[in-house]
Amino acid sequence: MTPRGLDDEVAAVTFDHDDESVVVIVGSGAGGGTLANELCQRGVNVVLLEAGRRFKTTDFVNDEATMFEMLSWLDKRYTAGDTPLTTEWPTLPTWICKTVGGSSVHWAGHALRFRPHEFKPRTTYGAIAGANLIDWPISFEEMLPYYERAEDKMGVSGRGGRPALPGNNNYRVFARGAERVGYRDYDVSHMAINSVPHGGRNACDQIGFCMQGCKSGAKWSSLYAEIPAGEATGRLEVRAECMALQIEHNARGRVSGVLYADKAGGHHVQKARAVCVAGNSIESPRLLLNSASATFPDGLANSSGHVGKNYMRNMTGFVFATFERPVNMHRGVAAAGIVRDESWHDPKRGFAGGWLMTTCGLGLPNLASFLTPRAWGRSYAGLLEHFDHMAGLWTCGEDMPMTKNGITLHSSEKDQHGLPVPIVHINEHPNDRAMRNHSYRRASELYVAAGARQTIEVPPVPGSHNLGTCRMSEKASDGVCNRIGQAHDIPNLFISDGSQFASSFMGNPTLTIVALAVRQAEHLADLLRRNDT
Numbered sequence: 001m002t003p004r005g006l007d008d009e010v011a012a013v014t015f016d017h018d019d020e021s022v023v024v025i026v027g028s029g030a031g032g033g034t035l036a037n038e039l040c041q042r043g044v045n046v047v048l049l050e051a052g053r054r055f056k057t058t059d060f061v062n063d064e065a066t067m068f069e070m071l072s073w074l075d076k077r078y079t080a081g082d083t084p085l086t087t088e089w090p091t092l093p094t095w096i097c098k099t100v101g102g103s104s105v106h107w108a109g110h111a112l113r114f115r116p117h118e119f120k121p122r123t124t125y126g127a128i129a130g131a132n133l134i135d136w137p138i139s140f141e142e143m144l145p146y147y148e149r150a151e152d153k154m155g156v157s158g159r160g161g162r163p164a165l166p167g168n169n170n171y172r173v174f175a176r177g178a179e180r181v182g183y184r185d186y187d188v189s190h191m192a193i194n195s196v197p198h199g200g201r202n203a204c205d206q207i208g209f210c211m212q213g214c215k216s217g218a219k220w221s222s223l224y225a226e227i228p229a230g231e232a233t234g235r236l237e238v239r240a241e242c243m244a245l246q247i248e249h250n251a252r253g254r255v256s257g258v259l260y261a262d263k264a265g266g267h268h269v270q271k272a273r274a275v276c277v278a279g280n281s282i283e284s285p286r287l288l289l290n291s292a293s294a295t296f297p298d299g300l301a302n303s304s305g306h307v308g309k310n311y312m313r314n315m316t317g318f319v320f321a322t323f324e325r326p327v328n329m330h331r332g333v334a335a336a337g338i339v340r341d342e343s344w345h346d347p348k349r350g351f352a353g354g355w356l357m358t359t360c361g362l363g364l365p366n367l368a369s370f371l372t373p374r375a376w377g378r379s380y381a382g383l384l385e386h387f388d389h390m391a392g393l394w395t396c397g398e399d400m401p402m403t404k405n406g407i408t409l410h411s412s413e414k415d416q417h418g419l420p421v422p423i424v425h426i427n428e429h430p431n432d433r434a435m436r437n438h439s440y441r442r443a444s445e446l447y448v449a450a451g452a453r454q455t456i457e458v459p460p461v462p463g464s465h466n467l468g469t470c471r472m473s474e475k476a477s478d479g480v481c482n483r484i485g486q487a488h489d490i491p492n493l494f495i496s497d498g499s500q501f502a503s504s505f506m507g508n509p510t511l512t513i514v515a516l517a518v519r520q521a522e523h524l525a526d527l528l529r530r531n532d533t
């Protein structure tokens with residue numbers, strides 16, 4: 001049953017292009033969609049520009065390939081750097097969405113908080129050669145109330161008195177292995193998936209295909225949780241299929257509006273009192289770089305030279321295992337088990353930072369494309385034949401920010417809007433490699449302890465966690481924005497997505513993106529009230 005309100009049409013407000021009182025937000029995903037709703041709840045009028053289409057939950061189908069085509073950002077991008085991604089995924093460095101709701105439509109739902117020390121990586125880990133580490137300009141204590149509000153709005157299971165989700169078969173295998181290798185900190189909590197009805201959304205019905213869009217709305221997404229709530233205030237206009245091309249500024253160096261292309265290719269400028277960039281960590285810096293002008297020749301907010309730098313994607317890897325009896329890893333919640341025993345900073349392991357193991361129940365199309373091209377021929381076909389006997393997990397840990405990792409603009413190739421195509425530079429730090437090798441070893445041991453006949457290590461695929469290309473910093477020379485995401489250079493320009501991360505931490509970033517958006521809305525609404533931007 002679709003809960004009332006999930007796909008309901010809301011009478012839309014419209015704002016004039018010349019209305020200078022609105023805040024324009026670019027991107028309607030986890031960051032932008034949440035910020036839009038939170039600003040509207042505080043009486044601010046918002047125009048939300050979103051490059052992708054708006055779907056209803058009834059449009060979702062339980063088919064990985066179809067939903068990938070429907071939801072993903074497939075405009076041209078290039079991969080560069082020293083990792084196998086450059087040859088294996090040369091035009092698909094990232095797995096990001098282009099749709100109202102952004103990647104929060106595709107996401108799996110793991111919702112984890114930073115640990116206190118993870119806001120202070122430079123202090124905790126010390127200087128690491130080749131890494132451009134800084135501490136965050138905010139602390140865990142400051143973030144705590146916003147984490148609690150984000151968890152409540154998202155209905156995170158196992159938190160706030162809500163029960164954990166039930167474990168599926170993939171989790172039972174995972175938990176048996178975890179127990180046998182001596183792990184103690186594992187369960188099915190910290191998921192932004194309703195274990196009980198919450199926030200006007202259903203409880204999870206355990207059908208699976210969570211990463212193809214949740215048909216029941218049990219999984220939090222800005223598409224049906226934040227955006228309709230914002231629209232219901234009469235203060236939010238969502239303009240879908242509208243691609244922001246350039247942020248404009250006035251003679252005082254304040255941003256004044258956004259040039260965008262609508263569905264038919266028509267160009268418009270939406271005037272704005274403030275602009276918030278939430279296009280995810282490739283498109284946000286790309287938009288700032290594409291907004292270069294005579295006043296800002298290196299792009300907006302880029303006096304430090306940090307726009308597009310320090311890109312992070314978390315250390316990741318998959319381990320699959322075949323078992324004598326069927327597992328059917330794709331049934332039930334796709335990724336709902338977690339082992340946290342390795343998530344602490346323990347330099348004795350030979351690397352800085354921590355990592356997590358989570359269950360990952362892929363369907364056959366995704367498994368087949370992730371196994372290729374490393375596996376081929378008889379062994380590859382044999383693995384696919386044993387799909388129903390396979391269990392799967394994903395490892396995710398803190399990766400190091402490096403100046404050379406980031407986004408640059410292609411010197412000659414342009415997209416359909418005439419904008420330079422982005423090149424995503426991905427190089428691996430030795431710390432990331434050491435952590436991944438440790439995670440492969442421990443994950444394989446877990447599956448062997450659970451009775452695996454064979455284990456298969458699969459290297460990283462296009463990044464679904466994209467972070468850090470407009471990072472926040474105490475000193476303006478170290479980053480792009482300050483502790484509330486406000487650009488150091490331009491007081492009415494804000495970074496409102498994962499781009500503002502100063503480090504990647506051991507886990508999945510979206511809870512922190514949402515908590516930061518709630519916090520930013522509070523500060524921005526206050527600045528607007530005081531006329532102080």
Ligand SMILES: Cc1cc2nc3c(=O)[nH]c(=O)nc-3n(C[C@H](O)[C@H](O)[C@H](O)COP(=O)(O)OP(=O)(O)OC[C@H]3O[C@@H](n4cnc5c(N)ncnc54)[C@H](O)[C@@H]3O)c2cc1C
Pocket residue numbers: 026027028029030031032049050051052095096097098099100101102103104106107108109110111112211242243244245278279280281283284287464465466496497498499508509510511513
């Ligand atoms: C398959 C998958 C599984 C994931 N699982 C997890 C998980 O379990 N836990 C977790 O924490 N995270 C997970 N993530 C990551 C999570 O989805 C992202 O961290 C989060 O959605 C990022 O939020 P954002 O606001 O930065 O960007 P997004 O949610 O990606 O939103 C950005 C939006 O901006 C739009 N946009 C970009 N440029 C422009 C422009 N110029 N004009 C107009 N619109 C523009 C895009 O179309 C997009 O809709 C997963 C991601 C994927 C793809």
Ligand code: SF4
Pocket residue numbers: 193203204205206207208209210211213214215216217218219332333334
């Ligand atoms: S199993 Fe996944 S897709 Fe199905 S209701 Fe639960 S969260 Fe939604």
